[in-house]
Amino acid sequence: MRNDGAVARRETVAIAQKSSLSPFLRRRRVLPGFGLSLAITGLALTVVVLLPLTGLFVKTFSLSGAELWEKVSDARALAAYRLSFGAALGAALVNAVFGLLVAWVLVRYRFPGRALIDALVDLPFALPTAVAGLTLTALYAKNGPLGRVLEPLGVQVAFTALGVAVALTFVGLPFVVRTVQPVLEELDPSLEEAAATLGASRLTTFRRVVFPAIFPALLTGFTLAFARALGEYGSIVFISGNLPGKTEIVPLLIVTRLEQYDYAGATALAVVMLATSFVLLFVVNVLQRKMLVQRA
Amino acid sequence: MRERAATREPVWVRRALIAAALAFLALFLFVPVIAVFASAFAEGPLKWLSAVTDRESLSAITLTLLTALIAVPLNLVFGVAAAWLIAKFRFPGRSVLLTLVDLPFSISPVIAGLMFVMLLGKNGPFGGLLEAHHLQIIFAPPGIVIATVFVTFPFVAREVLPLMQSQGNDQEEAALTLGASGWQTFFKVTLPRVKWALLYGVVLCNARAMGEFGAVSVVSGHIRGLTNTLPLHVEILYNEYQFTGAFAVASLLTFLALVTLGVKKVVEWRAAAT
Amino acid sequence: MRALLVSLLLLAGCAKGDAKTVTILNVSFDPTRELYEELNAAFSREYAAKTGVTVTVNQSHGGSGKQARAVIDGLEADVVTLALAYDIDAIASKSKALKADWSQRLPRGSVPFSSTIVFVVRKGNPKGIADWEDLAKPGVQVITPNPKTSGGARYNYLAAYGSAQRKAGGDEGPAKALVKGIYTNVPVLDTGARGSTTTFVERGIGDVLVTWESDALLVLAGRQGAELELVVPSVSILAEMPVAVLDGNVEKHGTRAVAEAYVQFLYSEAARGIAVKHGFRPTGDGVVLPERFVKVETFGVDAQFGGWAKAQAAHFDDKAQFDQLAVKP
Numbered sequence: 001m002r003n004d005g006a007v008a009r010r011e012t013v014a015i016a017q018k019s020s021l022s023p024f025l026r027r028r029r030v031l032p033g034f035g036l037s038l039a040i041t042g043l044a045l046t047v048v049v050l051l052p053l054t055g056l057f058v059k060t061f062s063l064s065g066a067e068l069w070e071k072v073s074d075a076r077a078l079a080a081y082r083l084s085f086g087a088a089l090g091a092a093l094v095n096a097v098f099g100l101l102v103a104w105v106l107v108r109y110r111f112p113g114r115a116l117i118d119a120l121v122d123l124p125f126a127l128p129t130a131v132a133g134l135t136l137t138a139l140y141a142k143n144g145p146l147g148r149v150l151e152p153l154g155v156q157v158a159f160t161a162l163g164v165a166v167a168l169t170f171v172g173l174p175f176v177v178r179t180v181q182p183v184l185e186e187l188d189p190s191l192e193e194a195a196a197t198l199g200a201s202r203l204t205t206f207r208r209v210v211f212p213a214i215f216p217a218l219l220t221g222f223t224l225a226f227a228r229a230l231g232e233y234g235s236i237v238f239i240s241g242n243l244p245g246k247t248e249i250v251p252l253l254i255v256t257r258l259e260q261y262d263y264a265g266a267t268a269l270a271v272v273m274l275a276t277s278f279v280l281l282f283v284v285n286v287l288q289r290k291m292l293v294q295r296a
Numbered sequence: 297m298r299e300r301a302a303t304r305e306p307v308w309v310r311r312a313l314i315a316a317a318l319a320f321l322a323l324f325l326f327v328p329v330i331a332v333f334a335s336a337f338a339e340g341p342l343k344w345l346s347a348v349t350d351r352e353s354l355s356a357i358t359l360t361l362l363t364a365l366i367a368v369p370l371n372l373v374f375g376v377a378a379a380w381l382i383a384k385f386r387f388p389g390r391s392v393l394l395t396l397v398d399l400p401f402s403i404s405p406v407i408a409g410l411m412f413v414m415l416l417g418k419n420g421p422f423g424g425l426l427e428a429h430h431l432q433i434i435f436a437p438p439g440i441v442i443a444t445v446f447v448t449f450p451f452v453a454r455e456v457l458p459l460m461q462s463q464g465n466d467q468e469e470a471a472l473t474l475g476a477s478g479w480q481t482f483f484k485v486t487l488p489r490v491k492w493a494l495l496y497g498v499v500l501c502n503a504r505a506m507g508e509f510g511a512v513s514v515v516s517g518h519i520r521g522l523t524n525t526l527p528l529h530v531e532i533l534y535n536e537y538q539f540t541g542a543f544a545v546a547s548l549l550t551f552l553a554l555v556t557l558g559v560k561k562v563v564e565w566r567a568a569a570t
Numbered sequence: 571m572r573a574l575l576v577s578l579l580l581l582a583g584c585a586k587g588d589a590k591t592v593t594i595l596n597v598s599f600d601p602t603r604e605l606y607e608e609l610n611a612a613f614s615r616e617y618a619a620k621t622g623v624t625v626t627v628n629q630s631h632g633g634s635g636k637q638a639r640a641v642i643d644g645l646e647a648d649v650v651t652l653a654l655a656y657d658i659d660a661i662a663s664k665s666k667a668l669k670a671d672w673s674q675r676l677p678r679g680s681v682p683f684s685s686t687i688v689f690v691v692r693k694g695n696p697k698g699i700a701d702w703e704d705l706a707k708p709g710v711q712v713i714t715p716n717p718k719t720s721g722g723a724r725y726n727y728l729a730a731y732g733s734a735q736r737k738a739g740g741d742e743g744p745a746k747a748l749v750k751g752i753y754t755n756v757p758v759l760d761t762g763a764r765g766s767t768t769t770f771v772e773r774g775i776g777d778v779l780v781t782w783e784s785d786a787l788l789v790l791a792g793r794q795g796a797e798l799e800l801v802v803p804s805v806s807i808l809a810e811m812p813v814a815v816l817d818g819n820v821e822k823h824g825t826r827a828v829a830e831a832y833v834q835f836l837y838s839e840a841a842r843g844i845a846v847k848h849g850f851r852p853t854g855d856g857v858v859l860p861e862r863f864v865k866v867e868t869f870g871v872d873a874q875f876g877g878w879a880k881a882q883a884a885h886f887d888d889k890a891q892f893d894q895l896a897v898k899p
Contacts, residue, residue, distance in 0.1 A: 031384050031385070031465060031468055031469065031472070032472070032478030032481075033380055033384070033478055033482065034381070034384075034385050034387075036377070037377040037378070037380040037381035037384075038381055040373065040374060040377035040378075041374065041377050041378040041381050041393070041397075044374040044377075044378075044449075045378075045393070045396055045397070048400075048442075048445055048446050048449055049396055049399060049400065049446070049449065050396070051415065052408075052411035052412055052414075052415050052446070053411065055411060055414050055415045055420065055421070056407070056410075056411050056414065059414060098316075098317070098320040101313060101316060101317045101320070102317045102320065102321060104313065104317075105313055105314050105317040105318075106317075109310055109313070109314055111314055115561065117318075117321060118561070119557045119558065119560065119561045120321075120325060120326070120329075120554075120557065121321075121325075122500065122503075122557050122560065123325060123329065123550075123553055123554070123557065124325070125500055125503055125504060126500075126503030126504065126506075126507055126552075126553030126556055126557065127329075127507060127549070127550055127553050128507035128508070128509045128526075128527035128530065128546070128549055129405075129507075129509050129510065130509040130527055130530060130531055131332065131507075131527065131530060131546040131549060131550065132328065134530070134534060134542070134543075134546070135328045135331050135332050135335075135546075136328055138331060138335070139327060139328060139331055145331075146327070166324075169324055170324050170325075170328070173324060173325065182458075202304075202305055202309075224398075224401060224402075227398075227401060227402030228401055228402060230402060230404070231402055231403055231404030231405065231407070232404070233404055233405055233406045233510045234405065234509040234510045234513075234527075250404075251404040251406050251407070254404070254406060254407065254410075255406055258410070263414070266410070267410070267414075270404070270407040270410070273403075273404060273407070274399075274403060274407070277399065277402035277403065278395060278399060280402075281395045281398045281399065281401075281402060282391065282392070282395040285391050285394050285395055285398070286391055289391070
């Protein structure tokens, strides 16, 4: 029985090698469920993601080209992009650096409370963003426990662009940690040992051996944190000053336009944000696959 | 032991790194969580209890749990199907598909809610049809469920996918050539190998489902005692200047999140043990 | 999935179709939370005593404009009680549930309650705030919400604008300069009136809060009241808060009788008493307001700005007056 299986497999492999021009056809023939899983995924994606998105685009294209351009490029929108993209980028960078650090510490070192901290890292995923916003505002306002310390030093967090970045750092915190952590865990220690035997300093080993190995994961984590931060609304309305042209994020501008029954203007901005996220995620998905292929 | 020492940092570096990581987490994570509980119990445990057992809080708890109970299984089925499709097969448009699965992560929840209002609301393309059949979706619990499904869409797929990918197809192929049916292969071979990742995805999906604010806020209608979820109830109490009550309900949500994370941790330990 | 949805819908539907108890939905705006909680209870008691029918009035609160939009998009309100006529006009023009003549159906332009806009300052009024002009002075921080997202904020804006316009004998130059100066002094532009009050009272931001009289009375009577003071400007705006029964929805729900009785009840002596208790001013004659209400000369939106449609187009629409003065990229 076993032998039969092995033979059959060898045959399959042989067939596959012959038809190596169309590798995906080979897989489809061997494993079942392509049709079913495609049907479920396709249906779910259509109903939950594509159909609503189409509605959004249709609404946007009720505007003429010139109107659309004006809606997405007026001074206020530009200022909002600047804040949204700037704060999201800043928060994602902070998370990339500190997320890597946290992942490193959690994987490589043993210290009391490690398990607890490991569990708590996911909290921003689970905590409602409105609660996070309320709490961060209460903490960083000038009469809050942290604001009271920072304000005399000239650092104003609540109701400024800095506050926006702080809240975005919070919501994006788990992404880098959770993408880098498993890769670090599975990193073959013999590589580092080899580098050390060859006389490389610890820093050099990290730079030349460890970092390249975790870079794809770090990039994914960074992008997810960035994309997540771009769309964040619930926590920001509380901690931001919401001043047009100064501390107004794009999602708030979208809501503001909705209040004026300007659906087309609101969806136009939404489409800009969406397209950006889509391109970003797509590029990273492709990049990451390339890097993984290269390493393998 | 020698080699190990060569791949380790000096003690002071280790301590400094741990301290830096802890300081970062303390500032961005621990202090806010402690602040939630401190504010929640600012007026004593009795006040807390009365805030979370108030009639409207209870109805919000019910709706939140019901929403999670429907949204999570739906996303479980979808997530497994999507992971199977993307991990096991190569086909044109695979990267696009993967990106579409990711997209709900990065769509502003407000936009997500808006999309469903425009699609299923009175003035949307399906509005007339729904109204003719007396189906109220937007501004009613079904709308909240749909918005939640959207927001938590990628979690299960995203957790299961990498594992399925790294495990390859060998075992499934072997099972099939041994005469197992497709479903047998899936339930006996694939599922046991990804069950912990699956559970992990479910736990995260559930956590997010209970905590979603932005999207749900747009489709809810905010009818007290009927279409308020826990996160929305926090906002309502806050807007009524009942800060302690707001934080009491918020602490309940935080507590639910912590329980979820505890479950996740247990899942991880069990996974590591097997 | 479909079956699941249907069962959910049935679940949601069960709450409505009972014969002996009738449920109606009142979609209202932010500062009326406490007011309608008490009014609803009083109405249910009175209606049950009269007819034997138990009525449950469900409440939904939020920014006035946001609530109007929800109703347009299908929130099944039987009654709307919003901050300004413009929002109910929007419902009338954008949905089939309401006719354009809604404001003539009930007494006094369908406005049972009104309010006005006042200032709240820190104890001792350290910045010496007395009138609208003081809000534009350099170094004064003003807390007011965003007129784009908050009905109350529109009253705040129009009150400032109108007061300067009246002083200048109708000239708009000083009014424009005044609102520009005021909004330059705003450090936090919340999305709703309640958010602004929290920013000012709880977060300690700003020197003066511009807000509803009812909300001012509420915070002055509250926990932080001793730290705050009320300041009444020389002139303010008459904020008229209209109500309407949504014909389309009450026909569909079969709740017309209850909904009509409900809005009529808002004009009753009992309801007027409750309104006064919560810091709102009942319209019409014969109202004796207690001492804590402010004495201030007011002007209406119709008289000063030619109605809400004009005020909205001139000041709050995209690229209108507010956008021009507030954006400094």
